Amino acid sequence: MSKENENENSTVETEPKVETPETEEVAESSEKEEENTTDELTQLKELVAEWEDKYLRTHADFENAKKRLAKDKATAVSYANESFANDMLSVVDSFESALATIEAVESEESSEVLDKIKEGLDLTYAQLTKVLEKNGIKAVECEGEFNPDVHQAIMQVDSDEKNSGDIVQVLQKGYTIKDRLLRPAMVSTAK
Numbered sequence: 001m002s003k004e005n006e007n008e009n010s011t012v013e014t015e016p017k018v019e020t021p022e023t024e025e026v027a028e029s030s031e032k033e034e035e036n037t038t039d040e041l042t043q044l045k046e047l048v049a050e051w052e053d054k055y056l057r058t059h060a061d062f063e064n065a066k067k068r069l070a071k072d073k074a075t076a077v078s079y080a081n082e083s084f085a086n087d088m089l090s091v092v093d094s095f096e097s098a099l100a101t102i103e104a105v106e107s108e109e110s111s112e113v114l115d116k117i118k119e120g121l122d123l124t125y126a127q128l129t130k131v132l133e134k135n136g137i138k139a140v141e142c143e144g145e146f147n148p149d150v151h152q153a154i155m156q157v158d159s160d161e162k163n164s165g166d167i168v169q170v171l172q173k174g175y176t177i178k179d180r181l182l183r184p185a186m187v188s189t190a191k
Contacts, residue, residue, distance in 0.1 A: 078136075078178055085137050085177055092132070093172065095125040132175075140174035140185045142167050150174055152184040162190035 102118045132138075140150045146165050151174065159168050167187045174185025 079180060081135060082177055082180070082182065085132070085135070085175075086182055088128075088132070088137075089175055089183055092125075092128060095121060095128065096173070099125060136178040137182065138176055140176060140181075142170045142174070142185050142187055146187065146189045150176070150181060150184055151187050153189050154186050155188045156191045157188050159190040164190055166190050 098121055099118070102114065102121065105114065142151065144166060146153060146167055151167065154171055157168050159166075162168050166189065168190050169188045170185060171188065172183075172186040175182040
């Protein structure tokens with residue numbers, strides 16, 4: 001038996017170690033699997049990056065829309081009373097007209113009753129203008145040069161005292177509510 005063992009050992013030793021084609025195929029297939037796995041991993045990373053980009057853009061759009069809605073809401077609340085304020089301007093005009101009429105009455109015709117009426121109208125007018133100013137409604141300035149953004153020229157008159165384009169007379173006061181024009185001032189300008 002020892003001879004047989006020697007023969008076996010010698011055969012084993014004498015056979016050269018050569019990789020069989022099966023081993024090469026296994027090595028190639030494992031390399032292909034690694035490449036496929038790497039390609040698949042790269043594709044998945046790109047897909048994740050794409051979805052992350054879409055998420056960030058959608059989130060930014062949402063935040064912008066939220067800010068725009070908040071701004072629109074604030075604007076709507078600020079100017080909610082605009083139509084009411086516009087209607088109140090006719091009351092202010094009536095008060096101003098009544099005060100101007102009382103002032104026009106000659107002092108000889110003035111009586112104690114008329115003085116009390118004037119005083120009451122002055123107080124009521126002052127209170128009304130305070131309430132309007134408290135709510136952001138202010139009269140348009142009508143001194144100096146004509147401004148088409150806040151003035152409406154009704155007529156032009158000759159004037160030696162004013163330069164061309166300057167306001168000569170205010171026919172109806174204009175008003176703004178916060179930073180928006182409520183009603184333009186109707187004025188006459190110098191030629």
